[in-house]
Amino acid sequence: MTDTETRSASESFDSAEHQARLRELYRDFEAAGMTPLWLTRESLMPFHPQPRAVPHRWRWADLLPLAARSAELVPVGRGGERRAISLGNPGLPGDPYTTPTLWAAIQYLAPREDAPEHRHTQSAFRFVLEGEGVWTVVDGDPVAMRRGDLLLTPGWAFHGHQNVSDTPMAWLDGLDIPLVAETDQGFFEFGPDQVRTRATPDRSASERLWGQPGLTPVALAGTRPASPLVAYRWAHTDAALAGQLELEAQGLPGVLEPGHAAVRFTNPTSGGDALTTMRTEFHRLAAGAVTGRSRTSASSVWQVFDGTGSVRLNDSAHRLERGDIVAVPAWTEFSLTATSQLDLFTFSDAPVFEKLNRASRPRTSGTAPAWKPAGAPPRTSTRCSTCSAATRCCT
Helix, strand or coil: CCHHHHHHHHHHHCCHHHHHHHHHHHHHHHHCCCCCHHHCHHHHCCCCCCCCCCCEEECHHHHHHHHHHHHHHCCCCCCCCCCEEECCCCCCCCCCCCCCCCEEEEEEECCCCEEEEEEECCCEEEECCCCCCEEEEECCEEEEECCCCEEEECCCCCEEEEECCCCCEEEEEEECHHHHHHCCCCCEEECCCCCCCCCCCCCCHHHHHHCCCCCCCHHHCCCCCCCCCCEECHHHHHHHHHHHHHHHHCCCCCCCECCEEEEECECCCCCCECCCCCEEEEEEECCCCECCEECCCCCEEEEEEECCEEEEECCEEEEECCCCEEEECCCCCEEEEECCCEEEEEEECHHHHHHCCCCCCCCCECCCCCCCCCCCCCCCCCCCCCCCCCCCCCC
16 A cells, blocks of 8 residues: 555545444444454453452451451351451452452351351362361361361362350451352352251361371272362471471472472372362461562462561562461562561462463562571572573583
């Protein structure tokens, strides 16, 4: 097309007649339920994730008193089912969602109170920040809930809770409610009004069957989608994290980065994630450790189990104290700094996007400052100076 032809086409497009016909076309598109891609491509296909959810921190010191007040006014029973208060992301007004795929809530059970049984297709877990005296009953198996424990409720498992103590208990609930809602996969069914057993064993049946390291009951061998082990005990988590940092002090591998130990809760039948749609992990930073800045296309939620420090979310820094909860939407630049030893539980939607081959993680932006535990021998780098691979492959 010549310059003259191009100028003529432009003038024709801008003419009153052409614009009137174009407006008429767009009205007819709308009436027919059609949307032209040329008007929506940038929002539908951005160059990188542009989440509506925003990074946010909730202070446990604010959350717990409000949950306690709800116990004075709102009973637990049929209909509402649970005294659970979700943490709604400020960037998702109108939705009780913490990220577009994850639902986090504080659940509060008063002394001698029961939460009735039900089941749903949404996968769920409970992470206990403090307290004991509550048993969750999962498909008839009573499971003790104690400080630092992770308790699973795979989708479509009947479950209820009973507090047999004289003190209240609050914990973090995590579910894939938004993901299930957006894909129209939600089913729900009432169970008994009371938990089906009042037993309070120290170890659940699932732990007696599946809780021995590396041992599978032959009668039940075979891969299952979600973990048949529904209780991951704090004593085991604590020992695993401590062991990684002890090995680091001896100059041996195991930590995620200097001063940063991490474990993933896994399905003993497959080695994959304990739940099909949510990844659950526990991280420990030694005092003074700083993580490298990173971002990923998965979203996550973090809760401080113990210690103090800070979190950087894009260009904003927030102090962290025990119990604080942080939402990290997709593509948020994220890093942690430990003032004291800092223990954190986290869950994310990473398994969903990994299964769809859509998970993305760019190179870390910057590196963690040099950090070395007291008494550690000098480190000898084995990375390739050319491509930074774990071996000297290019020289």
